[in-house]
Amino acid sequence: MEYKFGEPNLVAIGCFVAVVILTLIITFLVARKQKQSASNYYTAGGGITGFQNGLALAGDYMSAASFLGISGLVALKGYDGMIYAVGWLVGWPALMFLIAEPLRNLGKYSFADVVAYRLNQGPIRTASAIGGLLVLLCYTIAQMVGSGKLIELMFGIPYIWAEIIVGAVMLLYVLYGGMLATTWVQIIKACLLLFGVTILTLLVLAKFNFNPGNLYGAVQETYGVEMLNPGGLVKGPVEALSLGLALMLGLLGLPHILMRFFTVPNAKEARKSVVYATTFIGYFYLIIPIVGFGAAVLVGKSAIMKIGSGGNMAAPMLSQLLGGTPFLGFIAAVAFATILAVVAGLTLAASAALGNDLYVSTFKKGNVTESEKLKAARMSTVIYGVAAVALGIAFQKQNVAFLVALAFSIAASANFPSLFLSIVWKKLSTTGVVMSILFGGLSAAILIVLSPTVWVTILGNSAAIFPYKFPTIISLPLAFIGAWIGSVLVPDKAAQEKYEQVKIRTYLGVGISDASDH
Amino acid sequence: MSENYQKVLNSERFKKLIKKRWTFSFFMLAVLFVVYYGYIFMIALNKDFVTKKVGVYTNVGIIMGVGVILAAWILTYVYVLWANNVYDKEVEEIKKEL
Numbered sequence: 001m002e003y004k005f006g007e008p009n010l011v012a013i014g015c016f017v018a019v020v021i022l023t024l025i026i027t028f029l030v031a032r033k034q035k036q037s038a039s040n041y042y043t044a045g046g047g048i049t050g051f052q053n054g055l056a057l058a059g060d061y062m063s064a065a066s067f068l069g070i071s072g073l074v075a076l077k078g079y080d081g082m083i084y085a086v087g088w089l090v091g092w093p094a095l096m097f098l099i100a101e102p103l104r105n106l107g108k109y110s111f112a113d114v115v116a117y118r119l120n121q122g123p124i125r126t127a128s129a130i131g132g133l134l135v136l137l138c139y140t141i142a143q144m145v146g147s148g149k150l151i152e153l154m155f156g157i158p159y160i161w162a163e164i165i166v167g168a169v170m171l172l173y174v175l176y177g178g179m180l181a182t183t184w185v186q187i188i189k190a191c192l193l194l195f196g197v198t199i200l201t202l203l204v205l206a207k208f209n210f211n212p213g214n215l216y217g218a219v220q221e222t223y224g225v226e227m228l229n230p231g232g233l234v235k236g237p238v239e240a241l242s243l244g245l246a247l248m249l250g251l252l253g254l255p256h257i258l259m260r261f262f263t264v265p266n267a268k269e270a271r272k273s274v275v276y277a278t279t280f281i282g283y284f285y286l287i288i289p290i291v292g293f294g295a296a297v298l299v300g301k302s303a304i305m306k307i308g309s310g311g312n313m314a315a316p317m318l319s320q321l322l323g324g325t326p327f328l329g330f331i332a333a334v335a336f337a338t339i340l341a342v343v344a345g346l347t348l349a350a351s352a353a354l355g356n357d358l359y360v361s362t363f364k365k366g367n368v369t370e371s372e373k374l375k376a377a378r379m380s381t382v383i384y385g386v387a388a389v390a391l392g393i394a395f396q397k398q399n400v401a402f403l404v405a406l407a408f409s410i411a412a413s414a415n416f417p418s419l420f421l422s423i424v425w426k427k428l429s430t431t432g433v434v435m436s437i438l439f440g441g442l443s444a445a446i447l448i449v450l451s452p453t454v455w456v457t458i459l460g461n462s463a464a465i466f467p468y469k470f471p472t473i474i475s476l477p478l479a480f481i482g483a484w485i486g487s488v489l490v491p492d493k494a495a496q497e498k499y500e501q502v503k504i505r506t507y508l509g510v511g512i513s514d515a516s517d518h
Numbered sequence: 519m520s521e522n523y524q525k526v527l528n529s530e531r532f533k534k535l536i537k538k539r540w541t542f543s544f545f546m547l548a549v550l551f552v553v554y555y556g557y558i559f560m561i562a563l564n565k566d567f568v569t570k571k572v573g574v575y576t577n578v579g580i581i582m583g584v585g586v587i588l589a590a591w592i593l594t595y596v597y598v599l600w601a602n603n604v605y606d607k608e609v610e611e612i613k614k615e616l
Contacts, residue, residue: 082583083561090554090586093593097543097550101601216575228577229569230561240558248554268606271598278594282587289583424540504523507536508609510616 011329054276072311074292091251144392440479
């Protein structure tokens, strides 16, 4: 059949406009009642329930890359795509066991609050904010470039306009409604995405008598048994270990995910949000391989490759085949909403790092009025939003696949160790944190440049200097070593005493209300 | 910092609670590592087992992938059950002393 991409599709545009209008109305309704303050802007006043936050976390995490990317990967590479789907989920239990509750009890606007709590505010906030911003920038550029190409392909809008539309609509939500509006956008997007992928899965399974075994049978008969067996993705134990560490612990250092824990009132709701998030995301990754295998059999690999060699169009093509142009329009609008929501979450986290950690707390040393705080939040949102659009346009022709690997690697090696150690290690000192972030962040960035993804694929060298795609196996231990050396060389007695006192707050949750009030 | 705070901080009960919390967390993390890395290493090192058929077309690898996703969810849920029923009760008791 003929696939209609790259020409304006009335249903798609109609669905997209409906989604934007719906979210804007909800944004307007919920934000109208809210008092205008920095606390409300960054954390929705801490009044989000565990269920709502669980959906919003799922919305933040399930990007267009996981929807279109993983279904495409399964469609083209078979079982190897499924290994990815599994890997993206396992960070969530780790997040729950290690940091969800103490994070909620200690933080206010961003994870830098937790790290800086008992240490020297200036250097810690600066280092954490830079580590956080690096992760956010890599993630944002990957999202912007992916979304621009996607929208260009699906709606036939020129790339630059696609970037500007995403940036402008996203800024509208964030500036007007802050965290509360962003949360609702995430919730609506998560529901739409889960609904759309469920329908797509049911349509596929209906073709195979609702028996996945029949689907695998069709895959095997069309492409041979190799498609159902693991191929070359996991090459050896070291590569596997490094990839697993990056995926698992990277989640624990993503600023926009961590920030969501300050929107719930207490540790109990924080816990609940992780269970709900894990439920929704787990369900999503359970059914997405069925969409991928379905596309391989029903649409066919060669037809998918014709539209794009990465396989990103597998799910949209399948939706047109099974549900006609109206369903394709719906799926396209869902993908667009997905991008909007993820970029909104990233921008809000970046504005907390820029506006609160760098400007208000470090540059102004906290000597600002409430209205100045809010102004700083809005200004940094605009600055980051414009930068996101500009970078999206600048990187248009670049291969940005490595940026997600870089974001997760820096998150796992720079943000996670300092955050985790500040919670559990009494002797951690200011110098220790700065050295940990420097060691982890720099080694992760350098090793990624020397890895096959950049050194061979982008720079065109014949062999990589560092043989593994993910640097975590080296950079994560380096971050811990850095923290240890720094803390032993320049200990901080006051911080050690404060650590004992903070325990009441960390473990009993006493005294957190005064944090979200001012 | 009130006197009661200091008393709670130094109490055996509070110290025990913290120890219990991290023992449980690290135990759960260890289970997660075993489950996930067991899966990944099986794929990397024991292809014969992973490609063995269960039924006509489905293979061990597919079942294992689904199993790891379910296990991740179950581990998360078990942690919450523990936290709600064991940890929080203890927290409420200790809070009374503040």
